Amino acid sequence: xxxxxxxxxxxLIFLFIYSIKTYAQNKQYNLSLNLPIGYSNLxxxxxDLVVKGEVKLTHSLNIRPLVLNFSNFNDTSKLFKPKKVYxxxxxxxxxxxxxxxxxxxxxxxxxxxxxxxxxxKGYQVLGSGGVYVNYxxxxxxxxxxxxxxxxDNYRTNSQYGQVTPSISDIGxxxxxxxxDVGKNSVSLSTQNMWLGPxxxxxxxxxxxxxxxxxxxxxxxxxLNTKFGNFEYxxxxxxxxxLNNQGFENNNLKTKLFNGSLRYxxxxxxxxSPKHFSNLFLGFNRVFQTYYSALESNNGGLSKYALAxxxxxxxSYNDDKLKIDQILSIYSRWVMPKEKAxxxxxYGYNDAKSNTRDLILxxxxxxxxxxxxxxxxxxxxxxxxxxxxxxxxxxxxxSYLQRDAGNWYxxxxxxxxYTNNNQIMGAGSGLGNNVQTFAASWNxxxxxxxxxxxxxxxxxTQRYGNANNLFIRNVIWNDQSVGLITRFKxxxxxxxxxxxxxSSTNYLWEPxxxxxxxxxxLSTIIAL
Numbered sequence: 345x346x347x348x349x350x351x352x353x354x355x356l357i358f359l360f361i362y363s364i365k366t367y368a369q370n371k372q373y374n375l376s377l378n379l380p381i382g383y384s385n386l387x388x389x390x391x392d393l394v395v396k397g398e399v400k401l402t403h404s405l406n407i408r409p410l411v412l413n414f415s416n417f418n419d420t421s422k423l424f425k426p427k428k429v430y431x432x433x434x435x436x437x438x439x440x441x442x443x444x445x446x447x448x449x450x451x452x453x454x455x456x457x458x459x460x461x462x463x464x465k466g467y468q469v470l471g472s473g474g475v476y477v478n479y480x481x482x483x484x485x486x487x488x489x490x491x492x493x494x495x496d497n498y499r500t501n502s503q504y505g506q507v508t509p510s511i512s513d514i515g516x517x518x519x520x521x522x523x524d525v526g527k528n529s530v531s532l533s534t535q536n537m538w539l540g541p542x543x544x545x546x547x548x549x550x551x552x553x554x555x556x557x558x559x560x561x562x563x564x565x566x567l568n569t570k571f572g573n574f575e576y577x578x579x580x581x582x583x584x585x586l587n588n589q590g591f592e593n594n595n596l597k598t599k600l601f602n603g604s605l606r607y608x609x610x611x612x613x614x615x616s617p618k619h620f621s622n623l624f625l626g627f628n629r630v631f632q633t634y635y636s637a638l639e640s641n642n643g644g645l646s647k648y649a650l651a652x653x654x655x656x657x658x659s660y661n662d663d664k665l666k667i668d669q670i671l672s673i674y675s676r677w678v679m680p681k682e683k684a685x686x687x688x689x690y691g692y693n694d695a696k697s698n699t700r701d702l703i704l705x706x707x708x709x710x711x712x713x714x715x716x717x718x719x720x721x722x723x724x725x726x727x728x729x730x731x732x733x734x735x736x737x738x739x740x741x742s743y744l745q746r747d748a749g750n751w752y753x754x755x756x757x758x759x760x761y762t763n764n765n766q767i768m769g770a771g772s773g774l775g776n777n778v779q780t781f782a783a784s785w786n787x788x789x790x791x792x793x794x795x796x797x798x799x800x801x802x803x804t805q806r807y808g809n810a811n812n813l814f815i816r817n818v819i820w821n822d823q824s825v826g827l828i829t830r831f832k833x834x835x836x837x838x839x840x841x842x843x844x845x846s847s848t849n850y851l852w853e854p855x856x857x858x859x860x861x862x863x864x865l866s867t868i869i870a871l
Contacts, residue, residue, distance in 0.1 A: 376564065377426065377476060378409045378485055380443075380518040381536045382457050382551035385830065385839040385866055388543070389789070396719055396727070397680030403566065404614045404624040406676060407577050408538040411522075411529065411564040426476045427871035435479050440487055442473040442869040451860040452498045453505070453596065454822070454845055456771030457544075458864070459489070459536060460554035460764065462511070463592055463771075466494030472517050481524040489517030499858075501851045504595040509588050518555065522564075529564040533557075537579070539612045539628045541676035541687035542713045544780050545735045545770035547751075548628040548672050548691065549610070552771030553763045556581045556608070572618040580609045580648060583632065583763045592767045593752040593760040593774050595802075601758040602666075604634040611651035622678045628691075629671040632757055637666040656695060668755035669695060670769070674713075683719035683727070688712070693754045693761075707740035709748035713770075719786070727786040729793070735770055735778040739804050750775035750802065775802040784828060791830040795841065798823050801852070820849045824862070837868040 379387045387408055393399040403410055426438030446469050447455055453463040461468045474487035495510035520533035536551040558581025566573040583606040590596040610630035617623060631650035638647060650667065672691030679685065694709035717731040737751045748754065752761040752769060761768055772778045777800040784793020801820040826843030845860040 376411050376413045376478075376483065376524075378411055378483075378518075378520050378522065378533075378535060380472075380487065381408055381538050382459065385868075387538075389830075391543075392719075392729075392786070395678060395680065395685050395717060396683050401622060401678060401680065404573075404575055404616060404626070404676070406539070406541050406614050406624055406626050406674070407562065407575050407612050409518075409535055436477070438476045438478075439871055440474045440476055440485070441871055443471070444867045444869075445470040446863075446865045446867075447494075448863045449494070449860055450862075451858060452845075452847070452850070454824075454843075454860055454862045455864060456552050457550055459551050460491045460493070460511075460513070460515075460766075462493040462508075462589070462766070463596060464494040464496070464508070465498040466496035468492060468494045474517075474519070483520075483522040483524070485518070485520050485522075486516075487518040488514060490514040499851065500596075501853065504597075504851050506590045506597045508590050508598070511586075511589070515554075524564055527563055527565040527567055529560075529562060531560045531562075533560065537577075539577075539610075540626065540672060540689050540713070541624070541674050541715070542689060542733065542735075542770075543715055543717065543731065544733045545713060545772065545778065547689055547711055547713060547769050548612075548630060548670060549768055550771065553766035553768045556583055556763045558582070558608070566616070570618065573616040573621070575614040577612045578610070578651070580607070582606070583608050583759070585759050585762075586765050589765045591760070591762060591765045592771065593750070593762055595774060599758070602634060604636050606632050606757065606759065607635050607638050607648075608632045609648060609650040622680070624676045624678075626674045626676075627671070628674075629669065631667060631669045632761070633667040634757070656699075666756040668757045668761070669693075670752075670754075670761055683721070685715075685717050687715045689714075693751050694748050708742045708746055709754065710740060711735075711737045711751050711770075722785075725787060729782075729784045729786050729791075731780075731782050733778075733780045735772065735776075737770060738775050738777050738800070738802065743804065772799055773801060775804065776800060777803065782828060789830065789832055789837070791828065793828045795826050795828045795843070796824070797843075816852060818849050818852045818854050820847065820852045822847050826862070832870075835870045837870060838865065839868075840865040 381387055387410060391405055394401050426440050428438045430437040447458055447461055448467045449465045452465055461470055470489055470491040472487055472489040477484040493511045497507055500506055516534040518535045520531050520535050522529050522531040534555045534557055536555040537549045538546055539549040540546040558579045560577060560579035562577035563575045566575050590598050612628045614624050614626040629651045670693045672689050674689035676687035690712045692709050713735045715733040720728040722728055739748060752767050779798045782793055782795040784791050799822040803816055803819060822845055824843045824845040826841050828841050830839045841864040843862045845862055847858045850856045850858045
């Protein structure tokens with residue numbers, strides 16, 4: 345076992361024991377819920393409450409789903425609490441709010457961060473609901489999902505697009521069995537995860553794809569030490585592939601792939617320095633490999649801890665083995681007094697050979713996200729929110745001499761970084777650059793605003809339709825402008841987008857300009 349792996353394991357054991365000792369001094373059982381990511385929009389609303397200083401900052405919000413005690417909810421967010429149907433000294437049974445997500449494109453595929461719903465044209469729907477059971481330290485959330493994807497015809501060409509069959513399915517969705525040990529939790533789950541500080545995208549893990557079966561060990565509450573606060577998550581799971589669907593990391597086209605099940609192992613840690621409690625520094629690292637390759641490794645139990653491999657390539661030699669990694673570092677600074685936050689994430693989809701390689705070719709195989717959000721106080725408790733996020737996934741100029749491939753396609757894993765053929769990180773598309781700006785009026789739960797977005801579709805092409813610098817001869821851009829809303833009517837909470845999308849040189853065909861109307865509506869039935 346490498347020295348790096350030994351030190352990391354020892355550090356995690358220390359945090360685990362420290363948290364149990366702290367918990368034993370003040371033992372109590374709390375009703376607490378894993379907040380589902382994305383389509384219910386509760387986690388985004390909670391983030392706004394934290395940035396505005398209306399809720400005490402108890403989590404970094406960089407490892408999700410959040411585990412929140414009911415006491416963390418303010419008067420407005422209590423609308424989302426489960427409805428108790430049975431409560432005794434030891435057992436609690438509650439019904440979870442119902443959620444219906446609808447998505448519609450009139451002309452071409454658009455929209456992401458919607459779980460199992462596909463990147464396709466037409467009408468799609470997802471519905472979910474369930475129950476929450478609590479017995480002392482045991483928390484069980486059964487929240488199945490039914491979904492139906494679209495399969496309408498749209499214009500394609502040899503470079504992009506393929507109409508694939510619709511999917512109708514019901515699965516465990518956002519379900520989890522969690523057992524708390526102090527401030528740590530052991531979980532068996534199919535929930536989506538979000539790693540990193542991004543609001544619209546995450547380089548490493550988001551709710552763009554269907555959640556996968558996984559087991560995890562992580563914090564349910566930040567660990568307080570004399571050096572500052574720590575949060576961590578260690579998970580292992582199974583990734584699946586669909587035979588008849590296009591791949592989001594292959595321009596929505598089907599392709600040949602290794603049919604073996606894939607094993608995924610990831611590690612995330614967040615540190616908040618003691619004297620800078622609103623500053624968060626984080627690290628994410630995820631590996632995937634085929635089970636057949638994993639079983640041929642004689643490393644004992646340590647062979648499953650791929651994310652603990654040494655940081656440089658020689659320690660695991662991914663050029664020869666069927667193993668791929670993706671990692672990122674990030675920072676996020678929350679300023680509740682100023683009602684603002686700023687964040688930055690920088691990642692790699694290929695390991696560096698050594699320190700010299702890291703310094704001399706820092707941008708090789710890299711991607712980044714930068715974001716800034718600020719609330720401005722208006723009259724009568726009204727707030728104006730301005731926010732921007734810039735995501736860059738196209739290759740930097742170093743690819744002229746050293747091609748890294750696009751993000752989520754690197755290496756020996758033919759499916760790339762996907763689950764059910766959907767990208768597990770930033771879902772806007774393969775190798776895209778995205779700029780987002782939004783301005784909204786906010787009062788309590790209610791939000792009304794405008795969102796502007798520009799997507800530069802995979803501007804670098806190493807082979808084929810490109811000039812001598814491997815820059816595409818024809819640039820395809822999507823520009824969207826739309827209305828964003830969130831409001832409550834009786835016990836119904838609505839969150840929706842209506843966007844007009846204009847594409848220039850659609851499908852990288854010169855002069856082909858198209859229009860598309862994208863509509864998204866999430867409805868929560870508060871019980």
